[in-house]
Amino acid sequence: MRHPPRPFALLTGAALAMASCAFAVMGTAPGAAAVPVCTVTYSVVGQWAGGFQGAVTVTNNGSALDGWSLGFSFPAAQTVSQGWGAKWSQTGPSVTAANESWNAALGTGASVTTGFIASWSGANTAPSAFTLNGTRCNTDPGPDPTPTPTPTPTPTGPTDPPDPASGAPELSVTGNRLTDQKGATRRLLGVNRSGGEFMCVQGNGIFDGPVDDASVRAIADWKANTVRIPLNEECWLGLDNIKPEYRGAPYVDAVKGLVARVLAHGMTPVVELHWSYGQYTGNSSGCADVHASCQKPMPDAQYAPAFWTSVANTFKGDRRIAFDLFNEPYPDRATSTTAQAWTCWRDGGACPGIGYEVAGMQDLVDAVRTTGARNLLLVPGIAYSNDLSQWLTHSPTDPTGNLAAAWHVYNFNTCATESCWDSTLAPVAARVPLVAGEIGENTCGHAFIDRVMAWSDARSLSYLGWTWNTWNCSSGPALITSYDGTPTAFGIGLRDHLRALN
The missing domain is CATH 2.60.40.290 (Immunoglobulin-like)
Known part of the structure; x- marks a missing residue:
């Protein structure tokens, strides 16, 4: 939110039906099996x-x-x-x-x-x-094979799905599903906790509002199982344009503390790179500042890989923590063609229309995996993460196979209808896990996210509401009026839906 292809096996709890067909090929030698057409x-x-x-x-x-x-x-x-x-x-x-x-x-x-x-x-x-x-398509039976005894099958009943692991799960990708360490299917359903991306660079603190145990317990009381935590790369790396009390070790320790409290309440923390370095003043620029004081079209090659190397080294010992590589890429606003945008998105480098060297999604995947971290990675699309139309074609390579696609959707986005989701998102969701890292609307109501949740529930997909902050509707969708969990008119929709699912 802007504010102040790899093929996998596809297995779900649904039945898997397989049918093979073959057509006999002319010229098959006598007694040989026909080659299927x-x-x-x-x-x-x-x-x-x-x-x-x-x-x-x-x-x-x-x-x-x-x-x-x-x-x-x-x-x-x-x-x-x-x-x-x-x-x-x-x-x-x-x-x-x-x-x-x-x-x-x-x-x-x-x-x-x-x-x-x-x-x-x-x-x-x-x-x-x-x-x-x-x-x-049919099969040429060929000559009768020599009969062999057929063993009597042992009667078996239906196999029950495994029970989910207790607490926050260690997440892995299995086909187009997220699974835990026991093999049970999991969905990420919860909220964003904004603040860590902007308060430090603005010199006002580390988080916007309390992140103590009581405030985290209030999130869990909504029956959320996931909290996405936006971060600022300059604050994490301790660059000297940030006040000393809000950069480096104090910032990292504060983030680690919030992550620990989220885990203690049985929820999945998703740490995410939100604001980054690099000067961009082109189409849809959020600011003219070279520093990490707004959303940039792509992560920068100077600091973003170092950020993810540090974050991965910090959390790689705990696979209950997921990594969201970059908030809302929009190279499509800077480049002249969609093809250029997707190439920039994946490969980085000198991207047309962007005045700094870009770190592509492959660079960020490599930065994480080089540390030995095997944590789940969320990889967003372009157009502020709203466009995943070529995600499968351009997806980065991950040696662990632990990538999920991330998208964001608001009522004012280009792809904000079920027909668009069916045509551009459903094919992605058929191949890899799909996580809506942000859902929201600027109406102060919840009619739009109700539709998003219904569409996602029908496909067993994941979604996180923006945002667990006490903001006014004029400054962006806010779920709460108090950190005790009192919902806004918008937040009521998400809270009641999460509770109904659980």
Whole structure:
């Protein structure tokens, strides 16, 4: 908030359905197994009352194709409402996913994955047959194999999901889910605790309001399980433009104390780089100051990697603590093309329109991982973290595979409708965990975040309200009027919803 692709296995609690299809190849030697012309994998990657998210991967093992069309029939009246990675259409039970212009070529051995949102009722039975370009995929049985005894299966009942670990979890990425050390699925649901990003650089303290045990307990009383803590890189690193009492060791100790109190109340602390160094006076500039006194379009190469090296060394011994790499990148406001913005976002360096050397998301991932830290990393998109349309294509490489995508959404953002979330966020959420690090609205009410939470709940996603501060509506969304947890009209929506979930 502005104020003063890596493929993973997709597994959830929903049923996983797999179907493979093959077409016999001419010229197969007698007695040899036929080489499949195509292989299709169908999976349900998320399911909720009345709806589900599916994924279909087709691998072409035959001749190269310049244009493809995948067909199948839903056996239980399921109906596709949204899709991506293909042009989806449905007539009765018959569903067709035809290539987009950019993925029409499907070479020998190449695969393409598409996804969709659909409704269901009664049963969500998987399709049993698929066609590729009109030809049914089936398997040539070949010669009868020599019979072998079939062992009698041991009857088993349904496997119960593991019980969650008690207290704040050690978080890991498993496919598109966050899981704890016992393998249970976890969601990050809570609030932001703003102050650490601006009070120190303004010379007014370290936090805005109390961060004692009573104030942290008030957050837990809302049934929040996560607290995001925005930080200032100059204050953490102890640069001499900050008052001595608010920089270096005093600042770090204050942050460590808040993190410890959050953990003591069983909640996940998310430490986050919010304000950073570097002079930017271009489009949408928050300030002309070279110092970390406002939101910059990208982190700087001079101090941001050092910040994350220090933060990671401080907290790497405790995997209950998550790291949010940078608040709200907006290189798209500085560069002339979206392609340049995403390249800058990932790779950093000399970015068009930005007058300082940039640290890209890959630089920050590397800074953390070089320390040996394996903590969960949240990686935001562009356009103030509201645009994740090319996140999968440009996502940084993480040797631990412990990356989640982060996004922010307010009622005044460009992507603030369910149709936009379906088209740009659902594909990301199908591949990696998706965390809304900030949700809010400038209406002093909660109608908008109610919609955000409903959309996210339907997909078992995470979200954090902005912000646990006693501000006025004119200075940004504030959840409380008192640090005892008394909610504003806006905060009532988040508080009551979190309590209802728990």
